[in-house]
Amino acid sequence: MGSESGAPLLEVREVTKSFGAVAAVQGVSFELYGGEAHALLGENGAGKSTIVKMLAGVHRPDSGDVVVEGAPQTFAGPADARDAGISIIYQEPSLFPDLSVAENIFVGRLPLLAGRRLDRAGMVRRSTEIFARLGVALDPTRPARGLSVADQQLVEIAKALSLNAKVLVMDEPTAALTNVEVDRLFEVIATLRRGGAAVLFISHRLEEVFASCQRVTIMRDGRLVRTATIDEVTVEDIIRSMVGRDLEQLFPKTETTPREVVLDVQGLSSEGVFVDVDLQVRAGEIVALAGLVGAGRTEVARAVFGIDRRTAGTVRLLGKELPNGRPRKAMAAGMALVPEDRRQQGLVMDMPIDQNVALASLNELSRVGLILRSRETRLATEWARRLQLKFGRMRGPVSTLSGGNQQKVVLGKWLARAPRLLIIDEPTRGIDVGTKAEVHRILDELVAGGMAVLMISSELPEVLGMADRVLVLCEGRVTGDFTRAEADEDSIMRAAAGLSATGAA
Amino acid sequence: MTTAVQQPPAPTPAAESRWLVAARSRELGIAALIVLVFLVTTAYNHDFARPHSIQQLLTGASLIALLGVGETMVIVTRNVDLSVGSTLGLSAYVVGDLFKHQHIPVWSGFVIGVLVGLLIGTVNGFVIAVLRVPSLVVTLAMLYVVRGIDSLIVNGQTIDPDAIPNAFTAVGYKDVLGIPWLAVIVALIVAFFGYAMRSFRSNRDLYAIGSNPAAAELAGIPAGRRVFTAFVISGLLSGLAGALFLSLHAQIDNSGGSGYELNVVAAVVVGGVAIFGGSGTVVGAALGAVLLNTIDQALVASRISSFWSEAIAGGLLIAAIAADRALSLRTARSLRRREGAHREL
Structure with missing residues (x-):
């Protein structure tokens, strides 16, 4: 259906970008046509986000061009990219907590009345219209502070829509959304495409890509692997192109027999964040905590370690109950926490x-x-x-x-x-593929040596490749509990989205 | 399950949050506190409620409130201006000196005061916004530099009241309908900037910059230009405050305005401007200045040692910051709980 008319709306031409010694993007080219949804795929660290930032005017390519409707562009800053008709939805929402939701949508180009006064009422009215299109009930006059990650993402989407951009770039917009919201977003994308806009879509959920995109561009280690139409490729093709090697090689996993229970968490709750989480980690096993961004995984880890206070529940390490909100006691008892943001x-x-x-x-x-x-x-x-x-x-x-x-x-x-329990949050985020495998090897050796590991990861291949058991959180609740044999991409994603946990043990 | 399930829950928050905003309004709280301090003191000492005493309360708070306008604009962007006291001092002396030796016309006294402040504010803004040196360091240095220049010019002299034209000092002691002119002028300036901070795009940008600098960059807000402007305005108003200081006191030496910077920051923070930027109003800052001055005067009227006045100002400052933190944590939590309810699938 994507009627791809002659000239591309946006062209990325032989762009290269290095940060210090690291070449993030090397000689990548692809085109976006009006009316198409185009997926940009690759592992974390493949250079997708760098491409996005060059389109956004945040980074300037070292060489090569970003071409909009045939004219090469030099963006001095994000405002230039926006004025050229490119609108970006970032992976991490970047809102202003002190401003109202409506102001967040129109920030940088707040609408004015006569006398250069702010058009507050108009701003609220237009925000309400956009939210109605997205089918969400958000009050435009409330401050952005305290919005959940999903709602923050919806505000970002509303911001992008309010621009009526020719090119809409979405960097993992669905990571934190529920299925209903994702469906609505796809309807909006379809509407935009029919209006002649081009959508560049980045997602790790391949089923979304197959459902809504017409073409895919795959990157690996900063280079272009291939661009293809969606009916030319299969899921297996895409994964092979993204990873460039077999999963076994990436995830060295020694079979171990789990021994005694090291960590025993019962009924752990933190008001408004997560409820009634039970989990056990035994010596010699890796338990993965999977789920969408904002599901409460990191918060669970922080409460277990005692950084944040829990409002209910018990945490036992080797049978000994740990006091609430005392990380030093947790450390003394043999717990270690490697945080997400190193x-x-x-x-x-x-x-x-x-x-x-x-x-x-x-x-x-x-x-x-x-x-x-x-x-x-x-x-x-x-x-x-x-x-x-x-x-x-x-x-x-x-x-x-x-x-x-x-x-x-x-x-x-x-x-x-020499901890007995290692909690590790996103062990390989932002790490190049080679070192990634080394980190996985280290984890594997530790577990083989009898350590208990609780691993939080947003990367499904990592979860599937490394974990002996997988616990899935959705909106602060445990919605899935799978053994290594039961766990697969589909069952985990369903549980993470809060659908009926088909394979629940 | 019927199809009605799709209907999103009616957004009750609209009405409720407006109520919440009103209840949280720092301005109302401070105004209430001012009235309370006033009434309690009056109960002990009836002279406190006499017109002359009330005029003094207003006059005493005016200069700090005026400096607070510029300081608010700066602090909202997650910066600080510590040079306001020195700027006031230099501006006041330069104007006084010109009256004494050059016999300049009365109106030009205000213009020159403003120009002195404008110059210092421009230097501040340039070094901070263009050279990207932290404002704490720049304005601290400027505090000393300007005070040094001041001492150099003053050279141990004092400008006496007889050198200042009466028409100029009239602003300091005359009143209109019982309200001191000084307070009227400052109130008008506060009202103008209060409106501007609410309703002008460039000023709303200041809140965005202070609230999330990285996001401001991505949103294409010209952060450098906005921060520069905030410092220029702060300097300009400090210069004007210098001229007004001279008309109020009718004499000036090299110590005019020293220590004011900390009083201003205290008033602004007590007035509800978040010290790490992003929120707060000019009106709140002005009320903060009135509150601190009222407490100060109340202690004098109650014959309590002035030591207590400073201790109480300090206590209020800590209470203000602690209250902010507690409030923002609580609202975030209650908002999250409500959301949790409406996002249930």
């Missing part, structure tokens, strides 16, 4: 590598309250060897390392404490 929460970026590794073990490394610098370095060197850390100087700042090696530093920091 730059903000996992590392002190300007501190040397060895001090970062030593950070969680300072008691053991000090004598009468004084830290022994040489012991820090010795400890860090030991872990650098065991984790095969690639570094320049042990006493150089950790910010000089690549993402994957930074993750190893965080891992080393916690492993130095």
